[in-house]
C-alpha cells in the first residue's frame with residue numbers, strides 16, 4: 001500500500017484489525033486483549049477459552065460496558081464475560097477457571113482470565129487473591145488482575161494504590177505507561193502468569209487507561225520468550241489437585257516469585273531508555289510517572305542527545321514488584337546518583353536500596369527522601385512534572401555546567417512558587433444532577449439524622465441534611481451497630497444505594513438485624529451503579 005493510498009476504516013478496527021495501526025482507548029485495548037490472546041494460542045496449536053469477570057469502579061468504570069457491547073464478538077472467540085456480583089466473588093470465579101481442566105473434564109486446553117476491580121475492590125478481595133495466587137494458574141490459562149487505581153481520589157472516597165495489596169498476596173505487578181503498553185503488558189502478563197503460576201496485576205490509572213492512542217496492532221509484534229535460565233521444579237508451578245498449604249507456601253516463596261523475575265529479564269520488560277553517555281545520574285521511573293518524567297525532561301529541553309551530553313541515564317521499570325535485579329544493577333554501574341520517580345508510596349526505591357546494599361558499586365539513591373533524609377517526592381497526592389523537573393535539574397547542575405538548563409530551572413522555580421499563583425476565590429462543591437431521585441430520597445424528617453454510604457448519594461454529607469459519616473461499600477449501617485450502644489440517640493436512618501445493596505450491602509442489613517439496633521434503611525433505588 002502506498003503512503004497516499006487510503007484504506008477503508010471501520011469502528012471495529014480496534015478489535016478486528018491485525019496489521020497496521022488502530023485508534024483506541026486503554027479500555028478498548030483491554031477488550032481487544034482476550035481476542036488476540038485466543039488467536040495467539042490457536043497459532044500455537046492450543047484451543048483455549050477466555051473468561052472475564054469483576055466489578056466496575058473508576059477508572060475501569062466503562063470496561064464492563066465495552067465488554068457488554070462486544071459480547072457477541074467475544075463469544076465468537078470463546079470468551080465469556082460474566083459481570084460479578086462483587087469483586088471477591090468474581091475473583092473466586094476466576095480461580096475456578098484455572099481449575100477447569102484439573103478433573104479431566106475440561107472442554108479446552110486452558111482458560112485465560114481477566115479480573116477487574118477498583119482499588120477498594122482489590123482491598124476487599126484480599127483473601128481470595130491470596131488463596132487463588134498460592135493455588136496457582138493453569139499451564140495454558142493464566143490470570144490478569146486489572147487494578148483500577150485512583151491515586152488522588154478524583155472519583156473515590158479514599159486515595160488508593162493497589163500495588164501493596166498485590167505484593168502482600170505475592171502477585172507480580174506490571175505497570176504500563178499508555179494504551180499500547182496496556183495491551184502489550186496484557187499479553188506478556190498472561191504468559192508470565194502461565195509460566196510463573198502466579199496471578200499478575202496490571203495497574204490501570206485513568207491517565208493511562210482512559211487515554212487514547214493509535215497503536216500498532218500487528219499480532220506478530222510481541223514475541224514472548226520463555227526463560228532458559230530458570231529451572232522449574234519437576235512438578236512445575238501450576239495449579240494442581242490435591243495440594244497442601246505447605247507445598248503452596250514452598251512453591252511460591254522458593255520458585256514462583258523468582259520465576260516472575262526470570263520472565264521479566266528474558267523478555268527485557270524493564271529497559272534502559274537512554275544510556276546517557278558517561279552517566280553520572282540515573283533516573284528510574286515507572287508507569288504514569290514515566291510520562292510525568294518525560295514531560296519534565298521536555299520542559300528542561302533534555303532529549304536523548306542532550307542526556308548523552310549531560311550524562312543522564314533513564315530506566316523504565318515495567319514490573320515494579322518483584323523488581324528484576326540484573327537489569328537495575330547493570331543500570332546502576334558507573335552512576336553516582338539514582339533518582340527514583342514513583343507516585344504514591346515507594347515500591348521500587350526500597351528494592352533498589354536493598355539490591356545495592358551488598359553491591360561493590362553503590363550509588364546514592366534518592367526518591368521519597370533526598371541526600372540528607374529530608375522529604376523529596378511527596379507520597380500524598382500526585383507528582384507534579386514541574387517539581388520532578390526542578391529536582392532532576394538541580395542534581396544535574398551539581399555535576400555539569402549548562403547555562404540553558406540553569407535558565408530553565410529558574411523558570412521552573414518561578415512556576416513552583418505558589419505565592420505567585422492566582423488564589424482560589426471560590427469553592428464549588430459537586431451536587432446531585434437535577435432530576436436525580438437522590439435529591440428527594442436523602443431528605444430526613446426534622447430532628448432525625450442519617451448516615452451515608454458509598455455511591456453518588458455520599459455527596460449528601462455536604463448538603464445540610466443532617467447526614468454524617470459514611471462507610472466503605474457494603475457496610476452501610478454497621479457503624480451504627482458499634483455506635484448505638486454508646487449513644488443517647490435512639491435511631492438513625494441509613495442510606496444505601498441499590499447497586500451497593502446488590503454488591504454486598506445485604507450482608508450489612510443482616511448484621512443490623514442480628515445486632516438488634518434501631519435503624520431504618522433507605523434503599524435508594526435509581527437503577528444505576530453511578531459513582
Ligand SMILES: Cc1ncc(C[n+]2csc(CCOP(=O)(O)OP(=O)(O)O)c2C)c(N)n1
Pocket residue numbers: 055056057058087118120121124454455456457458473496497498499500501524526528529530531
Ligand atoms: C468495593 C468497591 N467497589 C467498587 C467501588 C466503586 N463504586 C463507588 S460507588 C459505586 C456505585 C454505587 O452505586 P449505588 O450503590 O447504586 O449508589 P449511587 O451511586 O447510585 O448513589 C461504585 C461501583 C467502591 N467504592 N468500592
Ligand code: SF4
Pocket residue numbers: 431432433435436437438456457526528530531
Ligand atoms: S446517581 Fe446519577 S443522576 Fe444521581 S447524581 Fe449520580 S450521576 Fe447524577
